[in-house]
Amino acid sequence: EIQLLESGGGLVQPGGSLRLSCAASPSIFSNYAMAWVRQAPGKRLECVSAITVTGGSTFYADSVKGRFTISRDSSKNTLYLQMSGLRAEDTAIYYCAKYSHRFWSGYHIDYWGQGTRVTVSS
Amino acid sequence: EVILTQSPGTLSLSPGERATLSCRASQSVIGDFLAWYQHKPGQAPRLLIYGASTRATGIPDRFSGSGSGTDFTLTVTRLEPEDFAMYYCHQFGSSPQTFGQGTRVEI
Numbered sequence: 001e002i003q004l005l006e007s008g009g010g011l012v013q014p015g016g017s018l019r020l021s022c023a024a025s026p027s028i029f030s031n032y033a034m035a036w037v038r039q040a041p042g043k044r045l046e047c048v049s050a051i052t053v054t055g056g057s058t059f060y061a062d063s064v065k066g067r068f069t070i071s072r073d074s075s076k077n078t079l080y081l082q083m084s085g086l087r088a089e090d091t092a093i094y095y096c097a098k099y100s101h102r103f104w105s106g107y108h109i110d111y112w113g114q115g116t117r118v119t120v121s122s
Numbered sequence: 123e124v125i126l127t128q129s130p131g132t133l134s135l136s137p138g139e140r141a142t143l144s145c146r147a148s149q150s151v152i153g154d155f156l157a158w159y160q161h162k163p164g165q166a167p168r169l170l171i172y173g174a175s176t177r178a179t180g181i182p183d184r185f186s187g188s189g190s191g192t193d194f195t196l197t198v199t200r201l202e203p204e205d206f207a208m209y210y211c212h213q214f215g216s217s218p219q220t221f222g223q224g225t226r227v228e229i
Contacts, residue, residue, distance in 0.1 A: 004166070044210075044223040100172070106153070108157040108212065109157070109212070110178065111169070112159075112168075115166070
């Protein structure tokens, strides 16, 4: 069974930092690209970052470029999203997502986690 | 970027009825690389359709996808009580990958 379990969300002040984690089933982590997709209140889903299976290629949405860093640790079967310089507009539910292939470009997401809530507020 | 516009925003139907959801792209979706997801509150989104018309593993055949280019449709024949949810389309043919704003199917 494929499981994606996010953690690390919470309340943070503007300008602060937070690291999200996504624990994935070992059977999938070493074979597929992964992503973080968020949904802010009243907004559509947005793919904020993606990473290939080797970590050799990454994607960042313009809205987070230079502030967020995606990484993966195959020894822990865990995907990370390091977020810094957080803004009110980063408030959202963040979903960990698995792609159907080793690469994210041109491939669909086939599994999602249940999400972790991030609130940026003073 | 490719903007996906879903319509209607809300679809009010009864169990047993047919639901037709539309997803229109601002430009042609490369390779017809379009997926549909179902999302219920507090749950993980679930993949229904990819490649515009291929049902994902374990998805009942009452769900079907069609379309190409800029116009795509998700059809649910004979709605079951568990089908009342939000539905999103997603294009993955060009970067950045984008999502529609969603259609709510409610009783």
